[in-house]
Amino acid sequence: MSQQLENKGTQTLPSVKERATRRRNQRSHQAILKATAELLEEKGYGDVCIEAIASRARVGKQTIYRWWSCKAAVIMEAFATQAARDNLLPDTGSVEQDLCQILQQMFTLLTKTTTGVALCGLIAETQIDPSLVEAFREQFIKSRRQVTRTILERGIERGELRKGLNLELVIDAIYGPVWYRMLLKHAPLDDAFAEELVSFLIVGIQATDVKAGS
Amino acid sequence: MSQQLENKGTQTLPSVKERATRRRNQRSHQAILKATAELLEEKGYGDVCIEAIASRARVGKQTIYRWWSCKAAVIMEAFATQAARDNLLPDTGSVEQDLCQILQQMFTLLTKTTTGVALCGLIAETQIDPSLVEAFREQFIKSRRQVTRTILERGIERGELRKGLNLELVIDAIYGPVWYRMLLKHAPLDDAFAEELVSFLIVGIQATDVKAGS
Amino acid sequence: MSQQLENKGTQTLPSVKERATRRRNQRSHQAILKATAELLEEKGYGDVCIEAIASRARVGKQTIYRWWSCKAAVIMEAFATQAARDNLLPDTGSVEQDLCQILQQMFTLLTKTTTGVALCGLIAETQIDPSLVEAFREQFIKSRRQVTRTILERGIERGELRKGLNLELVIDAIYGPVWYRMLLKHAPLDDAFAEELVSFLIVGIQATDVKAGS
């Protein structure tokens, strides 16, 4: 389907002497992202289509295709900011509480805002068009994993966590169940789940002398 | 999209007084399922469409719609048998080994056969058409969770596992990371992963006296 | 543009065992032709487009493309019947009166009905897409030339016209000025023009003894 991964030029850096004429209409740009978010909220992922976005944003379809390669790319940009929100490195002093906090913040984002629907739709898209999966990981998965990795490394330094942990595995063990529930909807993403999951996983990663002391 | 969950009559049980006139052409039935599987393998999920299935199976589109409600329903049936394969209750005497074995068998299915692509595609479909998600869980998720639950319960009875475990949480902790990797493709589903994941999770579920004994 | 000349199957003869399944919806067929004629009348040739025809006829665009190769082909069929109307072989006994009559009938068709606009538009189309010109001649030019040729041949047999006339040239001399005025609109196509033109041309084709006798 699309070979271009995401968007075709975010115009963030005008670069050095970029042929001058590259001006992008900010009105249109914003209107497209806004229309996309609205449609997602109102109609659900399946009913978001380029024509509807263009029509609602009062924009030519060509203007969308000029800057994005496909529907998924537009949605990715529309939710990039949203999805990055609240991904702050917590510092409660306890790994268990840090993890619990980032998960609870994430659950709020996924269940109380349109972002959850958007991300599920995007994951769906990556299955239908495999060329999108890497861009999706970069945009929406990587940074939360990175924050989590930092929390874990800090725990190891403090002696709170066992040395020699396979951090990637631990991170998969944290986020896997989250997305599993998010996508299959067999159980809710609530605060209780965050607490239970973290307190369950923490056992496997705590330093043994801590365990001994209990 | 579809309100019908799956297929409209698999003719498995002639039932009581089947109205007699229920003659379904087995040639067509099989050809459709075969064509579906072939297309999935050859072209990928995105290029499987009803018209392509009908054309390849040399079948009228109506014949597909007569027996299934949508593309997803056809694919579900086409892979129902495949996906159920090897979901046997193992009995090695050790929960760790039991879990490892079912995961490794599952990984083979997901990575060495078309079934993996099919199931990822179906999960995608459930995001676009939410009415499908329950049927998907019933067909492809439930039975493996059940087998896993049995393994865990047996471990508790044996005293190998801690009492009072939230089994649903544990099962999410096992399968979540699997689907997370399967869908996002950031790391492989191989035997090493199965072993590492299980040996990591087992710590949190083992009975404490076992731990003490170690 | 189009390689297909006109329409893709008028279904006039079901032929011998024509694969059976070729049924064409007469409701749609007629609705398309009707919508085309209406649009031509209401909006003029330049505003007739496939989308407008489809929309007005409450028909899918595909249904149009299934049976015709392009807009021009639809319009040709829509006006084929109209354009053939009144192309009867007159028989007044005099070549001059015969010619005058067919011209006056033609002028009525061209100036009092939508057919004139349609034919001018089609001639335009043949200039833009040269592959259409032959079909246009077959449909709209040939038969009137044939009738005219018959009138002239009859005149020769009767001794009314000179032998050895280049009939094709004479026919060009009759219809050329008609289309010239029709397309360039510098002078009207009225009964007076028909009479003047014919009485002017007749001199060049009359038998010399007739001339001498006058």
Next chain:
Amino acid sequence: MSQQLENKGTQTLPSVKERATRRRNQRSHQAILKATAELLEEKGYGDVCIEAIASRARVGKQTIYRWWSCKAAVIMEAFATQAARDNLLPDTGSVEQDLCQILQQMFTLLTKTTTGVALCGLIAETQIDPSLVEAFREQFIKSRRQVTRTILERGIERGELRKGLNLELVIDAIYGPVWYRMLLKHAPLDDAFAEELVSFLIVGIQATDVKAGS
């Protein structure tokens, strides 16, 4: 389509006090006309579009729209000079030979140069956008008719042609068949046709005593 008839200022006469700000880039002007002629020759009338002209002439589209109202206007200007070429008043002493000569010169222009394709395309355009037809007549039809009218009037003065001729009708009878063949392409525009047509028409316009004398 266009309400402006032709071009918006050909800068032929600098006039009195040209407002100073009238500097038109001659490089662009010529490049546009050249590109137009090339495209017409290479791709045919149907593929000439403003974007293609602009791109080939390395000119902004705006520069085209600033000086011309539509594609047709550009083409008209591009061929105005060409089309006027060889429209000289001949003077062989014989109307028949004069007419034959101007027709043969015209045929060369129409069949050996791109001008023929251009003029046919322009006639097509006048059918789709009726507001163009008058400009077309002024530019490409009028002057040849005028020359022809002069030839005929000279013939009348000389006593070679009958008095009281409807000259407009005669001129239609001369050029009608030419454009008829040019547009419908059912027969060639060659020297033989010019001779035959003229010698056919001359009979109807010759003075009767000339006829009697023969």
Next chain:
DNA sequence: CTATAACCGAGACGGTACGTCCGGTCTTACG
């Protein structure tokens, strides 16, 4: 042992959305 009705293949149908092309306007930076 028909006959009759559901099934079947084929594919036409009304639609929706696709991604592209071009028309004509507007905006920016350069010369």
Next chain:
DNA sequence: CGTAAGACCGGACGTACCGTCTCGGTTATAG
């Protein structure tokens, strides 16, 4: 300020599939 470049809105293009709807033809019980 005219220009090259090209983004912009809009509208039509021709295509791909959707899910529904006829067609005849085939087939396998029910009468």
